[in-house]
Amino acid sequence: MTMEEDLNRLKIVLAEHKKTNKWLADQLKKDPATVSKWCTNNTQPSLETLRDIADLLEIDIKELINSTRISTPEVMYVKIKG
Structure with a gap:
């Protein structure tokens, strides 16, 4: 994963x-400028804050983080009769 x-x-x-x-700033009692920096990825929330956000939105914390794995297309082979 690159810095960009x-x-x-x-x-x-x-x-x-x-x-x-x-809304998120109000819920977390954080400065809206801080939340804006999180949303633009200029700074990152702590893991504890990510957990709090996930709880507020009723989602798994993993949905808030981009995967570091490079997804590769799956290859499927089909055997043709004949």
Whole structure:
């Protein structure tokens, strides 16, 4: 994973749940500027904060973090009769 890649998916997940940065800042009692930095991946929330966010949104914490694995397409071989 390079520095240009986003580490968290917070902005995407908030949009999927129709929630705003302001809503999250209010729920966590954090400065909206801090939440904005998280959403733009300029800084990262702590693991404890990610857990709190996951609890608020009722999701698995893994949904908030981009995978570090490179996904490769699966190959399927088909045996043709004849």
